[in-house]
Amino acid sequence: MRTIVKALGVAFLALSLAACATLQATKAPSADLSKISTVYVQKVEGDGYNIYQVITARLNAMGFKASTGASADPPEPVDAIVTYVDRWMWDLTMYMIRLNIQVRDSNTRSILTSGESYRPSLERRSAEEMVAETLDAIFKR
C-alpha cells in the first residue's frame, strides 16, 4: 500500500512540475494603445501585497503618467484605467502564481487589452518581475 501511495505521490508531483509558465497578451481589434499616455491604476479591495503600487511604479518607469487610488473613478481625467487580478499560492513561501492585468477605456470601461502571466512554483518570480513582464507583453516593449 505504501508503495502505491508513494507512486501516486510521485506521479502527482511530476504532473505539478510539468505545468509550464505562460505569458500572453491580447488586444481588442479596434484598440489604439498609442494614444494612451495617462493611466489610473484602480486598487483592488483587499490587495494585501500592494500590487497596485508595483503596477503604478512600472507604468511610470515605462514612460506613462500613472496614478493610483482605491476609487473606481480617477480623480482627474485619464486615457485609460488599469485593473488587475492577482492569485497567490503557498509552497514553502507565498508566491504569485497568476496575474491578469486589463487596460480599459476610461469612458466606456471596455477592455482594450489584457495580459496574463502564469508561473507555477518552480518557475516563480517576484511580483515586480511578473508585473513587468505582463505590462511589457501588453504594450509590446
Add this chain to the structure above:
Amino acid sequence: MLKYWICAVALVFMLSACATPSQPTAMTASGVPLASKSSDTVSITVTGGRHTSSTYVSQISDADSREALKQSILKSALFSQVVDGRAGGYWLNAYIGALAQPLMGMSLTVDMEVSYTLADSVTGKAVWQQNIATSHTATGSDSIVAATRLRLANEAAARKNIEAAIAAMGKLGLR
C-alpha cells in the same frame, strides 16, 4: 490503512481530471426575448480567447466562442443569417478581455468580460459598443471534479454573456 486508501483514491481522482475545453453547445443561449429583429445578415469575429492545455485549466477558445455566438444568434433569429468573412450586412466583434478563474475551492466562480462592437458594413461605423460582465459559480453539487466544475462555470458565464449581448442588440432596432 483507511487513510492510505483515501489518499490513493483522492490522488487518482486528481490525476484523472484533465482540463477540457468549454463546449460551444453548453455556451449557446436560447430563448432570449427580443424587442426587434434584423432582416440583414451578420459576420462574426471573436478574439481574446485561449486554447485549453491539459496541464492548465479549462479555457474558452475563439472558435468555440464564435460557434456559440453564431448558434445563439441563429436560435434567436436576431439576424437573418450568419455569414463567413466580412460579407455580412453587420460586423459583430467580440473581444474576450477577461476570464478570471479561481485556483481551487468547492465553489468555483468565473468572472467573464467581453467587449462587443457591432458595426454597419455600409458605413463602417459602430452602431453599438458595450462591455458585458457576467459570472457564474459552480458548486460541488454540479460536479465533484474541480476541472469539470471550472468548465461548467466557464460555460455558464459565457452563456449568460451571450444572452445579455443578444438582448442588448435586440433593442437597437436594426434594419
